Amino acid sequence: MIVIDGVEVGRCVTVREVATRLGISEESARKRLKRMERVGMVERRLVGRSAVYCAKEGAATLHASHVRGLAVKTRRRIKQACELLEREGCVSTAVLADMFSLDSGRVFYLMKRVMERGCAVKAIVGNTALWCRSRATAEELMAHLRETVHKLAIENGMRYATPLKILRVALRNRDAYALLSKFVRLRRNAEMFPATALKFVDGILRSLYGEPTRRRRGTVYVVSQPRADYAVSVVDSIETHIVQVRLPDDIAAALQGADINEVVLQAIEQLLAQYRQ
Numbered sequence: 001m002i003v004i005d006g007v008e009v010g011r012c013v014t015v016r017e018v019a020t021r022l023g024i025s026e027e028s029a030r031k032r033l034k035r036m037e038r039v040g041m042v043e044r045r046l047v048g049r050s051a052v053y054c055a056k057e058g059a060a061t062l063h064a065s066h067v068r069g070l071a072v073k074t075r076r077r078i079k080q081a082c083e084l085l086e087r088e089g090c091v092s093t094a095v096l097a098d099m100f101s102l103d104s105g106r107v108f109y110l111m112k113r114v115m116e117r118g119c120a121v122k123a124i125v126g127n128t129a130l131w132c133r134s135r136a137t138a139e140e141l142m143a144h145l146r147e148t149v150h151k152l153a154i155e156n157g158m159r160y161a162t163p164l165k166i167l168r169v170a171l172r173n174r175d176a177y178a179l180l181s182k183f184v185r186l187r188r189n190a191e192m193f194p195a196t197a198l199k200f201v202d203g204i205l206r207s208l209y210g211e212p213t214r215r216r217r218g219t220v221y222v223v224s225q226p227r228a229d230y231a232v233s234v235v236d237s238i239e240t241h242i243v244q245v246r247l248p249d250d251i252a253a254a255l256q257g258a259d260i261n262e263v264v265l266q267a268i269e270q271l272l273a274q275y276r277q
Contacts, residue, residue, distance in 0.1 A: 012045075012054040022074060025106045077110055081131075082119035090123075090132035090141045092183045121236040126203035127196055128183060135234050142207070142232045148176050149204045153223045160220035161209070163201040167193050 009021050019029035033053045036042045042053045077100055084091060084099070096107045111131055114120045123130045123138040125145070132138040153161045156169045170176040171188060180186060184197035206212070207230045209221040 012052045014050065014052055018053075019109060020112070024074065024109055025103075028106075074110070074113070078113050078117060078119075081110065081114045082117065085114075085120055085131060085133040089137045090130050090183075093129045093131070094185065095182075096131065115236070121234050123232055123234050124203075125183075126199035126201070128200045128203075130183060132234075135236055138234050139232050144179065145204050146208055146226060146230075148179055149201065150208055150223075150226050152176055158223050160213075160215070161205055161223050162218070162220055163198040163205065164193065166201050166205070167197060 009018055013033075015026050015030045015033060018024075018033060019026045022029065022032075033042065033044075037044055037053065040056060042055055045052050045054055080099075081096065084096075093104050093107050093111075096102070096111070097104055100107070100110070102110065108129075111120060111122070114131075115122070120131045120133065121135050121138055123132060123142065125142070130138065130141070132141060149161075149166055152158075152166055152169050152173060156165075158165060167180075167186070170180055171186065171190065177186065177188075180197075180201070184200045185194055186197060205221045208226045209224055210227060212219040212221050
């Protein structure tokens, strides 16, 4: 069994499996497995076109010194992320990326682990992922965003609203600017806005007024009474994929009480033997 810092990751594992279990990117997981391969603790095998890393007999446990820094760092980041959400309520992926000096891909791996701990849920506004401490917190934030954007449209006499118009007036409104700039990058006196900021506000406008209307100068939202039937889309659990194999009754009966991991390993070894021939 391959054990990394006390976590059993399997007798044979793929790069993706290790990345998911440790909350790191696939590139980082690949480097760790390559390091283990170099010191003779695992061997790389090909199953079809997929690479599988299997523990070598007598060297199946990865010593803590090889990965302690990574594992400790990951646990520390999980704790810090939980504390941040408890304090702030909701944050964007960009905030976490800046906080931990990670790219967005690694932030998503980290936040999967945080969600497994029950410290976070994910909500999407436009193309922006928001991480909140609970479903109720995500719903409260979305209600606040909708109220703020609708108020901007009404107070500025907008009959038709667009993301660009909303952002321009938000720059002159202290409260609106403070709220929106927590989740998207905004700059005072900006003439142009990032695509993510425009898409973020577009998502809020769509939740308020429904589908946009096409006019001569482009797509606009007709400012009206906000929709009451809007529901926030919140993800509060990690998606898993289960592979099911239908076995003949006699084989299923014979496998009752067997070590399934060992059975799978033998099946992989038999498959590999066919490729070696």
